[in-house]
Amino acid sequence: MKKLVFFLCAAGLLAAQDAVPPPVTARSRALDLAGAFANDGYKIRDGFWSGTLEAGKPQFLQVNLFSGNEYWFSAAALPPEAKLSVTLFDESGLPVATEIFQDGASAAAGFIPDTSGKYFVRIALVAGDKAEFCLVYSYK
């Protein structure tokens, strides 16, 4: 039922828009993915992190998370042939267990911290040589 409602809403929104669709960017794709979590009560942060990724050169972002909250880090890349991964590390750089979603040029990691504090998000190219990327996050 939820799926049906989602597609009906999406169809309604598309019909309501004017003829020229907005350009597809890594950010718009990342926001599309994050929008899926909004259906489950996650609020999307207005800020984003973007740049260029090269094969074998992952990038890292420092974030500060609160215990008690749940997080999803959603990323997307252009060109669409690129494949991304999103992973998380604690403040000493050790990997933490996350729930993952991966669909070609879009990827997300879900995380519920036990401890408040500094964490790192790693975004890496799994397939492709170079890609523009954008990462957004949502919380509840």
Added chain:
Amino acid sequence: MRCALLAAGLAVCPAAWIPASEAMTKAQIQSAAVSDVITIPSPGEFFAALDDCGQPNWKQMFQPKTAASTASREQMALMLGVLVADGYLAVEAQDGQGVKNTGKEIINLAKKLGLARENDNDSQRLLRRGNSIFDFAENNDWSTLREELEATQNEVKLLMVEQKDKDLVILVTVGAWIRGTQVAAEFISKNYSPGLAGILRQPAIVEYLLSVLDSLPEKLREGPLIADLRKKLVAVLALVQTKDRAPLAPEAVQELAATMLSLVNTISSGEKVP
């Protein structure tokens, strides 16, 4: 967590909880990007964590601040941040009139900073945000209001950069963080538990804010308001930098609450810095 993806017709990886395989190197830790708009949590995020762990009475806690009459642009920028945090508080309290009043204060202060001029196209963006806040509050759309408040804050920062006031941008972030921390610390000092006190352990944020304050132009950095702010943040860093990621002790929470309250009062009342 999976419900969200399933609702959107997306498939979750079958092996749900997967740790990344390799640890980060020291060089990777040191070179990790830090971004004002994403590394620093919004007050809404802070309050969501507090809500989950402590069930605060938000209506009682929503005691909005009003901006003092001042010619100091840095004080106004800090106050803008305080007001944004107050907006989130009003949303948590589900106080529609409170949200509208705070939104109006934000726009008024932005006008004083020259960020919301009636006849300027760029400024119209901010004025439209102000109207949206009013409309969403009218409709009790609390979830959208949280996003709109952050978007308004980022719009203010963007306009500051556009009008070559980029040094004020970080002060908006600092003001919002101070007010959020003051409200949380005050609540936790009255309802102490180690779980709640863990929320206040944010040394990385304080270190980041101090580093950005240090990079401000000397004239701004050495003015009495910013110098006092910096001094107090150094003291705050010592309080929140606990060993082995332990939560803050009750005494540390009380001291943090008192320090933050004194900062909020200085920013909002225009009290002379001693």
